[in-house]
Amino acid sequence: MTTTxxxxxxxxxxxxxxxxxxxxxxTMVRPFLLSLALLSGSFxxxxxxxxxxxxxxxxxxxxxxxxxxxxxxxxxxxxxxxxASGLEVRPxxxxxxxxxxxxxxxxxxxxxxxxxxxxxxxxxxxxSEQGVRLGLFRRQxxxxxxxxxxxxxxxxxxxxLRRSGxxxxxxxxxxxxxxVPVFTESVLQGFRMLSERRVDLVFGDQLSGQHxxxxxxxxxxxxxxxxxxxLTVPLQIFxxxxxxxxxxxxxxxxxxxxxxxxxxxxxxxx
Numbered sequence: 001m002t003t004t005x006x007x008x009x010x011x012x013x014x015x016x017x018x019x020x021x022x023x024x025x026x027t028m029v030r031p032f033l034l035s036l037a038l039l040s041g042s043f044x045x046x047x048x049x050x051x052x053x054x055x056x057x058x059x060x061x062x063x064x065x066x067x068x069x070x071x072x073x074x075x076x077x078x079x080x081x082x083x084a085s086g087l088e089v090r091p092x093x094x095x096x097x098x099x100x101x102x103x104x105x106x107x108x109x110x111x112x113x114x115x116x117x118x119x120x121x122x123x124x125x126x127x128s129e130q131g132v133r134l135g136l137f138r139r140q141x142x143x144x145x146x147x148x149x150x151x152x153x154x155x156x157x158x159x160x161l162r163r164s165g166x167x168x169x170x171x172x173x174x175x176x177x178x179x180v181p182v183f184t185e186s187v188l189q190g191f192r193m194l195s196e197r198r199v200d201l202v203f204g205d206q207l208s209g210q211h212x213x214x215x216x217x218x219x220x221x222x223x224x225x226x227x228x229x230x231l232t233v234p235l236q237i238f239x240x241x242x243x244x245x246x247x248x249x250x251x252x253x254x255x256x257x258x259x260x261x262x263x264x265x266x267x268x269x270x
Contacts (some may be wrong), residue, residue, distance in 0.1 A: 182257030
């Protein structure tokens, strides 16, 4: 794969991701533990230097959430597919604006939050073949929520996460149809605004919307998800190939996907 030619700068990446004193601690304590191992006639089972893969994410349950035990269903899939890599997956939850800051400055290794601009050092790895259908929520009405042309929603205010996936194209689509984007820091915030009639619509998927409604303590029957979809996106992770642990992750994710593709063929060989 072609890269930008930038050399991975450890000092540049570590302040935002991994405390620099970790390496100092390891250097100091390793001789002591090695002595204990030699005296006991065996070496410790637990590795001192398990390599970490820090993954940027925003609060978007159930896929990514600091409130979930393991970080959400997307992190469950990622750990499963990296189980043979020896990497320790470490979620780093930040608001969308902070995620954008790290991504724009190259201070990241992996991210579930999409970069604003795709560069040659960024790889995309799909974690699931099942797509996430994105549409609009509104307050409940008797008739079905659909449209032939998005322009039928002209003038509506729509709550949308900062830098949502395919952000610029989506914003262009909404604005050209006459909708007014209102940026939020979470899906939960969007539904609170919808319940208070500060916006007319909330952009999202049905599953994350249901989680946000419950978390806000709102009545789910008050809201209606569109039958029409704006787009369908895969569950995927972005990898910065300038980061060594991320390169290891990319190799294992590719190998996992290839093994999945080969499994059905192997099953039909008999």
